[in-house]
Amino acid sequence: MENNTSNEYVRGTLKTIVLNLLADNGRMYGYEITQQVKERTAGEIVLTFGALYPVLHKLEQEGQLLTESEAVDGRMRKYYTLTTQGAETARTKTNDLERFMEAIRLLLSPPADPSTGLATERG
Amino acid sequence: MKRLTDDRITDFKNYLRESGLGEALLPELLDHLACEAEERLWEGQSLEKVIENLRSEIDPDTLKQLSSDHKDLLAMEDSLNDIVFENRNKLYGAYALRREYSGHVQRATFIGVGIFILLFCLPELYARLNPEPQKDDIVFEVEFSPITIKPEERHLPPPPVEAPPPAPVKTVRDLPPLVLPDEQVLVEHLPPTVEMLENALPGQETVDGTEITEFLVPPTEVTGKGDVVEIKPEPEKEYTYAEQQPEFYGGSEAFGKFLQKNLNYPATAARAGVQGKVFIEFTVGTDGRIERARTIKGIGFGCDEEALRVVNLMPNWKPGKQSGVPVRVRYTLPIAFQLE
Numbered sequence: 001m002e003n004n005t006s007n008e009y010v011r012g013t014l015k016t017i018v019l020n021l022l023a024d025n026g027r028m029y030g031y032e033i034t035q036q037v038k039e040r041t042a043g044e045i046v047l048t049f050g051a052l053y054p055v056l057h058k059l060e061q062e063g064q065l066l067t068e069s070e071a072v073d074g075r076m077r078k079y080y081t082l083t084t085q086g087a088e089t090a091r092t093k094t095n096d097l098e099r100f101m102e103a104i105r106l107l108l109s110p111p112a113d114p115s116t117g118l119a120t121e122r123g
Numbered sequence: 124m125k126r127l128t129d130d131r132i133t134d135f136k137n138y139l140r141e142s143g144l145g146e147a148l149l150p151e152l153l154d155h156l157a158c159e160a161e162e163r164l165w166e167g168q169s170l171e172k173v174i175e176n177l178r179s180e181i182d183p184d185t186l187k188q189l190s191s192d193h194k195d196l197l198a199m200e201d202s203l204n205d206i207v208f209e210n211r212n213k214l215y216g217a218y219a220l221r222r223e224y225s226g227h228v229q230r231a232t233f234i235g236v237g238i239f240i241l242l243f244c245l246p247e248l249y250a251r252l253n254p255e256p257q258k259d260d261i262v263f264e265v266e267f268s269p270i271t272i273k274p275e276e277r278h279l280p281p282p283p284v285e286a287p288p289p290a291p292v293k294t295v296r297d298l299p300p301l302v303l304p305d306e307q308v309l310v311e312h313l314p315p316t317v318e319m320l321e322n323a324l325p326g327q328e329t330v331d332g333t334e335i336t337e338f339l340v341p342p343t344e345v346t347g348k349g350d351v352v353e354i355k356p357e358p359e360k361e362y363t364y365a366e367q368q369p370e371f372y373g374g375s376e377a378f379g380k381f382l383q384k385n386l387n388y389p390a391t392a393a394r395a396g397v398q399g400k401v402f403i404e405f406t407v408g409t410d411g412r413i414e415r416a417r418t419i420k421g422i423g424f425g426c427d428e429e430a431l432r433v434v435n436l437m438p439n440w441k442p443g444k445q446s447g448v449p450v451r452v453r454y455t456l457p458i459a460f461q462l463e
Contacts, residue, residue, distance in 0.1 A: 012210050030151055031158035049155050050185060053148055054193040061197055074129045075157055076150040
């Protein structure tokens with residue numbers, strides 16, 4: 001997949017992706033999230049730091065995430081965890097996205113056999 | 124696992140700070156970059172290569188974009204704009220325009236109102252700064268000159284001339300009689316006789332002064348309200364003009380009729396064709412009588428005499444009055460002689 005188009009789809013689903021990952025792993029930091037996404041999609045989807053950090057901060061502002069900072073190797077590392085509200089949001093968002101993908105799949109897959117459908121109506 | 128030295132990390136930090144990254148993002152991004160670098164080092168790339176690649180990936184423009192995105196996203200409220208643009212491309216200009224719309228409107232309003240007020244106030248301001256003298260302004264130029272004030276010399280009234288003491292009046296010693304022992308009684312101090320007091324006043328001593336012949340008569344008691352003051356005409360003064368001028372009884376109309384009746388055109392004047400006005404001066408007395416009539420300007424040919432005759436023939440006039448008091452008024456009357 002071309003990177004540009006991938007980004008376009010990612011932009012809409014980024015929140016869902018982040019929330020979902022945190023729901024699975026519990027406690028993560030920024031770079032870890034990008035690495036996880038890269039590994040699990042085999043490099044198909046690459047989260048750029050430019051897109052990821054604003055979204056993380058936004059979610060934190062909304063009260064979906066909690067943060068804690070730890071000193072690691074002479075630098076501060078910020079860990080994110082879901083709040084109860086965030087967990088709730090993660091569930092609904094994931095469900096929504098699945099339904100949406102299902103719909104898209106239906107939309108993109110070739111129609112079963114339009115001729116027969118029409119034939120039965122005629123017959 | 125290879126690790127970055129603290130110096131390297133400080134380098135990264137400085138680089139990010141120089142690129143204008145906000146404090147909110149800096150520590151996280153630093154960690155991210157460090158992790159990335161360590162990852163690549165671990166994969167076997169050389170340190171220089173890694174740093175070079177990262178620098179090219181994370182150029183200042185990208186960081187700037189990140190900062191602004193971050194700011195926008197955090198500042199974003201759930202406004203209509205966000206709902207409209209939720210899943211649309213916000214980098215396209217429309218979103219920015221809409222977001223800043225209210226700010227623009229506010230600024231425009233202030234500027235507009237400011238210009239409007241300025242337009243209205245400018246003439247007033249100008250007038251205040253340059254007051255122009257108007258044509259119909261009344262200006263007084265007052266020059267001051269020093270005035271020396273001299274103390275006023277007081278004219279003291281002359282000391283009253285002491286009147287010469289009145290001539291001693293003839294008096295006769297007449298003291299109230301005292302009861303004394305016989306030996307102290309002086310024979311010369313006998314009480315005065317009636318004859319002695321006839322022309323003298325009783326006093327302490329007997330003085331040979333002027334004899335008193337007049338005796339003070341006590342004033343008779345005034346009964347009634349006193350005399351009513353009558354306004355008497357002033358006979359002496361003769362006015363040339365009075366507040367109420369004397370007048371022929373019946374006015375100018377009656378006077379005209381009187382003249383018509385009594386005035387005759389002298390035959391000589393008529394023959395010579397003389398016409399004009401004769402001015403007769405006379406005094407109207409307080410009782411309205413015509414006195415001391417004389418011609419002050421005539422035309423001759425018997426006209427003057429005729430005019431004078433008619434004037435003397437006139438009945439009494441209504442006298443002139445000054446402050447309501449009838450007065451004598453010197454009056455000049457023109458009498459016209461005119462041929463028909």
